[in-house]
Structure formats: structure tokens, C-alpha cells
Amino acid sequence: MSSIQNLPKMDLPKIKRIIAVASGKGGVGKSTVSTNLAMALHFSGKKVGLLDADIYGPSIPLMLGIKGEVNQATTQLPLNLNGLLVMSMGFLVPKNKAIIWRGPMVHRALTQFLTQLDWGDLDYLVIDLPPGTGDAQLTLTQSVPLTAAVIVTTPQEVSLIDARKGLEMFREVNVPVLGIIENMSYFVGDDGKKYLPFKSGGGGLLARECSVPLLGEIPIDPKIAECGDDGIPIRARHPDSAVSTRFSEISNRIVEELDSSPMMPALPTLEMT
């Protein structure tokens, strides 16, 4: 009997909707998308939480300007950043310390983040998943009442092959996929021309192939990296930039999509006769 299977199923009645941000492949900008999506939802007046489920490589703290460990004796977790609630493994360990854990420990950490911290009443909890289809994904799909998932990809095939797997995983576990977000779609040069360094149309192609919407295309903008490293997401520092506008459009679309489709009912429980 594995310990994963014997840990309790989570009941999170105070969180209305839980959105997983996944990709399959690493390095496509999941954390950037998650952070800015959470920001966009937060700025639209929703109560939002952001959970960094990347236990081994948490990057949300850096992107939100939290450097190093958080003193739990003086600071309550999840951190409240002007109303946006945030939790990450990066708040609990020194910046350069590696987390060397097997799957059950990852499961336990995620379970504790979700059930033992006071998230209060949330409209949305955005979960930034690590790459792949492993322990963290399995924990969340098996024990958390996920409302939906969004898949982040870059346009080129090497990203699409893993994004397909990520999408397929959510389909297999019957979690609705709201759509694809294509990151690093293009950049506009100083000459005003649009350049396509990673090819074009991959996100749209995947969306059509899997019959899900393309939620939006995020351009490359050096300000994204600059803002991430400075700990102020672009959606907060440059709210009128093209990238921020894309994030707002995507978050509006996600809200509309979720508002217009009925919540998936829980599976029935067994009756003994």
C-alpha cells in the first residue's frame, strides 16, 4: 500500500475554482503565465490565491520579489501580497538549498499547503504545476477538486509534443482543459516588424488538433524577464503593455468560460443495499 493512496482526499469548500496551469515541457513560461494570470484575475477584483506546486524548482517567490526564506514566526503563510495570497516551497527553504524528495513527500507538502494553510474564501486558486506528468500532477488530479486546466506551450514542435501529453493527462483524469496559451509567440522589433523566432501557429495547431480554444498568444518582450527578475510581474508594473493586455484578455476569457459552463459535479458515492 503506498502512502500516496492512503492520504485523505481534500475538501476545499472555501475555494470556488481551482485552475491548474500546466505544460508538459519545462521552460515555456508556466510560472510567468501563472503569476500574471493570477495578477490579472486579482486586478479584476477577484479574490485570488497562487500556489507554486513546483516543489523542486519554485520560481514564483523570485517573480513576486520574495527573496529567501520567510520567517514563519512573524509572517503568516500563505503570504498576503496586497490581497493576492501566495504559497511556495521557496518560502520554506534557503534559496540555494535543493529539495531532494521522493514522490510521497511532494504529495505531503502539496496536501499541507492546500489543507493546513488558511487560504480564506477564494474565487480562484491558480496552481502553477511543475513540468511533466508526475507526482505533483497526480496528487492534484487525484485529491484536489480541480475545476479546469490551461496548457502553456511555445510555438515549436519540441514544446508541442509535451504539451499534447500534458493535455492528454488532464483528459484522462476528466479535468476540463479550458484551452491553450501560446507563450513566446512573436516579438516586434525596433523596425516595427513581427518576428517569429520559434516558428508560428503551434499553439493554434494544438488547439485545433485537441478541439480546445486557443486562449491567447503572448509576445516575447524583454520587459517580462526584467520584471520577473525584479519581482514585480509585468501585469503589475506595466499594466498597459501589449503583454499585460494579452494576460487580461486571457483571464477574462477564462472567467467567461468558467462562468458559462456548469461546474463538473462530484462523482457519486457508493450505496450499500
Place this chain on the structure above:
Amino acid sequence: MLKIPKRLRVVDDLRLEIDWEDLVVSSISIQRLRNACPCASCREKSLEPPNPLRVLTSSEMVPLRIIKMEPIGHYAYKITWSDGHDSGIYSIEFLRSL
């Protein structure tokens, strides 16, 4: 398109009946359900050649019962059996195929 169960019941400890959203009703004998356990160790065992001289264990001498059948996410159930076995995760799709 995945069909979703609307109601599950164990009848007389002998069979599991599932009413599906498309009005189909499945009736699966408890023994068949256990034989089809998709966990790694049961799958492994099912590949071993049958041993005609195998001695039954004490838990095999009494009829098996389902103690619990808990939903896992939106896609599966975990069954806890009266002999303590509980590692099989039965996806809805798999239950529908039985």
C-alpha cells in the same frame, strides 16, 4: 466522450450496479471486479501461470466484500476490499468496459 456514473450501489454484497448518465446500467459481479483489479501487483499476478496446487489463504476462504469505494478526482474510484486490499484505482472508463 466519457460517460459519467450517476449512481453506484452494491447489491447483496454480490454485485456492483452502476447507473450511467446515458441510462445504461452495468451489473458487475464482485469477484469479477476484484479479478479485474488494475493495481500493479494484481496485474503482475494475473500474468503468472496458474498453479493448480495453490493453497487458498484464509482471506480467500470467505467471500470478498467491498468496504469502501471512494471517488478519485473526477475520473476514477478506489475500492477498499474486505481483505484489506485497496491499491486498485478503477477509472470510470475501465468500469464502463467491464
